Amino acid sequence: MSDSTRQIAVVPDPASPELARTLDLAGYSWKAVGTTEAAAEAEPVGGWAGVIVNATDDLDGAWSFLRTVRKQNTVPTPALILVAGNQLAELEHRDDLFDDFCLSPFHPTELEARLRHLLSAEAEVQSADVVEYGSLALNLETYQASISGRSLDMTYMEYELLKFLAQNPGKVFTREILLSRVWGYEYYGGARTVDVHVRRLRAKLGEEHANLIQTVRSVGYRFGQSRWDS
Template identity: 65%
Template sequence: MVRALDLAGYPWKAVGSPAEPDVVAPDGGWAGAVIAADGDLEGALAACRALRHRELPLSPLLLLVGAGHLPALDPADDLFDDFCVVPFDPPELELRLAHLLRRAGQGGRPELVEYGSLVLNLETYQAAIAGRPLDLTYMEYELLKFLATHPGKVFTREALLSQVWGYEYYGGARTVDVHVRRLRAKLGEEHAALISTVRSVGYRFGQTRWAAGWPGCGGTARAGRSRAR
């Protein structure tokens, strides 16, 4: 849950009782709460009840439950707004939060760059592939971000040095090769081909329409603030 919230760019704070959110709340207050109920359903529902009935009700409330708790949930219960069964896929949790926040008129998701299963959070400098967080250095992140925002385009090593490292950087083309090799290793064998080598030219991220077969297209990169989540 913590990784999913971090990668989605949501600020959060862990609390142990319904009274604590007010103590640690940021200036603008909390947009909602995720209640872990997989261990103690009755205690979690009691926490939801307390949050609902306080002077400033906290909404929306998302309940995390175990599959064995489903028969005990009442579909007419207004103590929570939605639930998610654990263990969950991070994209499912993000989507449910996005839906709840949009419905409640709360803030949207952070600025993201997405290509297939790759997601880069431009606000928190975090990245994940197929839900798995990537441990990237600053320059590895900057290089991956630049490539992912220009899918299908081929860049020479000199162009990448200029665009990513800057005109003042005097390192050689080997710098680019080293960073690409490290990125491929961190992406993993299954996703390393996202960055392909174009012989005698440079590197390309993703597929071109020609590579995938005209008129089809390999993947779609999306950047910017999308639907609230």
């Protein structure tokens, strides 16, 4: 079910007919805003549940909006950005401004799946309360993570990806399998989102632990050491 009790900010104003229809049919409460000032004015008492920024027509304006929102909020509002295929390269240098992205034109099912994961406050609890690998610890009930005693500040999908990899150490996964197993749906042509999340995870793990997530050339990724590694 969607989070219909809290509102999503949609930028710009007005929202595209396709996006408006998708959000309405999925049961989301949302409001289109054109500026950061308008977003602040219309912000609900409990804060925005998230923000969707359509950058297809104004990428610079989208970055400016997200940059201001991230500076103003002590706790960053979960942000999803809609981009055209020719804008993908721009995402690599702006990882700190958004939590997930979706190619436009989008399929409603894909957008709904991304929103569900972006806004979800709960997740299925696995059989163990804590996943541990070396100095890494993931609490599956509180969604807290730490490495060498240092708390890790991660987005929902970063946590989900790290959890999945840590639960399957030594196994190699293609980007397509990770999309299906972690994001929970098949996304054709969007394996780049895995690379973006891996890069952000490595940065948050820190230089000392970044190699916990290993790149297997021409295949995908592997967590930790396999049984053949020394």
